[in-house]
Amino acid sequence: MAAFAAILRKDLRLELRSxxxxxxxxxxxxxILVVMVFALDASRARGAESAAGALWVALVFSGMLGATRxxxxxxxxxxxxxxxxxxxxxxxxxxAKLAAxxxxxxxxxxxxxxxxxxxxxxxxxxxxxxxxPILALGTLGFAALATLLAAISNRTRMGDLLLPILxxxxxxxxxxxxxxxxxxxxxxxxxxxxxEWLKILIxxxxxxxxxxxxxxxxxxxxx
Amino acid sequence: xSSMVRKGLGYLSLxxxxxxxxxxxxxxxxxxxxxxxxxxxxFHVPCAWVAFAAFGIVALAGILYLWLGERMWDDLGYxxxxxxxxxxxxxxxxGSLWAKPIWGVWWTWDSRLTTxxxxxxxxxxxxxxxxxxxxxxxxARFAAVVGIVAALDVPVVIVSVRLWRTIHPAVLITxxxxxxxxxxxxxxxxxxxxxxxxxxxVWLLTLRFAQLRARTRLHRMGQEIAxxxxxxxxx
Numbered sequence: 001m002a003a004f005a006a007i008l009r010k011d012l013r014l015e016l017r018s019x020x021x022x023x024x025x026x027x028x029x030x031x032i033l034v035v036m037v038f039a040l041d042a043s044r045a046r047g048a049e050s051a052a053g054a055l056w057v058a059l060v061f062s063g064m065l066g067a068t069r070x071x072x073x074x075x076x077x078x079x080x081x082x083x084x085x086x087x088x089x090x091x092x093x094x095x096a097k098l099a100a101x102x103x104x105x106x107x108x109x110x111x112x113x114x115x116x117x118x119x120x121x122x123x124x125x126x127x128x129x130x131x132x133p134i135l136a137l138g139t140l141g142f143a144a145l146a147t148l149l150a151a152i153s154n155r156t157r158m159g160d161l162l163l164p165i166l167x168x169x170x171x172x173x174x175x176x177x178x179x180x181x182x183x184x185x186x187x188x189x190x191x192x193x194x195x196e197w198l199k200i201l202i203x204x205x206x207x208x209x210x211x212x213x214x215x216x217x218x219x220x221x222x223x
Numbered sequence: 224x225s226s227m228v229r230k231g232l233g234y235l236s237l238x239x240x241x242x243x244x245x246x247x248x249x250x251x252x253x254x255x256x257x258x259x260x261x262x263x264x265x266f267h268v269p270c271a272w273v274a275f276a277a278f279g280i281v282a283l284a285g286i287l288y289l290w291l292g293e294r295m296w297d298d299l300g301y302x303x304x305x306x307x308x309x310x311x312x313x314x315x316x317x318g319s320l321w322a323k324p325i326w327g328v329w330w331t332w333d334s335r336l337t338t339x340x341x342x343x344x345x346x347x348x349x350x351x352x353x354x355x356x357x358x359x360x361x362x363a364r365f366a367a368v369v370g371i372v373a374a375l376d377v378p379v380v381i382v383s384v385r386l387w388r389t390i391h392p393a394v395l396i397t398x399x400x401x402x403x404x405x406x407x408x409x410x411x412x413x414x415x416x417x418x419x420x421x422x423x424x425v426w427l428l429t430l431r432f433a434q435l436r437a438r439t440r441l442h443r444m445g446q447e448i449a450x451x452x453x454x455x456x457x458x
Binding site for chain 1: 344351352364367369371376386387
């Protein structure tokens, strides 16, 4: 636990001093939302469903870059080797990197939600609170998947190009559940309609956090 | 597996394939509702079965590789993934050909189609990963991890896609009578096709597996020779 806290604290301090990841993430989210407004024909396609769709496109593609920042930072100066040589379990390292990625993504998403409300003419009201658990679960699942797969992709020839190719298809069930649940939450449908989708998100999170925790060791090991 | 057995498997699958083709085109009665188009069913279903079995083998081989660390399991996973990808493509193609006359479209986001397509994407990623990195134990571990993660995802994909489609039902002709194999001859033809495709798959798998094993051995021999030459040079 101490090791986990130490790595996470280090990553957060780095981020506080430079602000690189979160600013880049926010900028990309902003641009994706702008693109979505034009792509969905701003005069017509307003409302809950397109807003939810745009929000999740922003989450996936900004997350692709952002969730991996915490891990990629260790590649410079071969810091990852130092971490692996220290008496820290690889699974602890995974948990810390996952937590950092989750925090970066969450900050960017708060920004995205505000922009979404403005761009898609929604209201700042109680429905946004209902988005919170959905986004938190989706972000956790995505960060879990991306942290594991980024450790793979950044050591292949294709590099970061490979990450979306591996991650997006696997993320599809959480994406479907997240978009549907968000649209229902924003559209004001009763809580019971969302419960089914939340269950899928929870199952996805449990599965991939566990898988990442157990499999990370095989991915970072050097030989 | 000895080459005699493998040859036998090859001939057996060839013979069974001819029997299956004869049954599908000449022997089996035409389905009442869908007409002649339904006959693609006898190839479509075995392809799907082989694709899913192959991807099951990929995941299993991945687990065994991480657990036991023997190169053999990695070769098996690679061979199964390649063949599974071919059959998964065939499922999508034959499904598309079947869908056009029956549903009126080449593609629809029906739950089973979507699941198969996502599976195809995941294993496409797996093969890209394999081709984008050099042949090393490291890549074998990466591939094993991706194979396991993809297999873990399959049940979640199935559940989520089904839920997704029941909320927004397709406005198309539904799949009525697809599984109503009213004539016993249809069942027999399907079983023969399944057997033919399964044996064909096993034959392909053993062939590719033996080839990859040979490649691994060759690679290792090359390393040993290089090492020996280096040592001789030092002396």
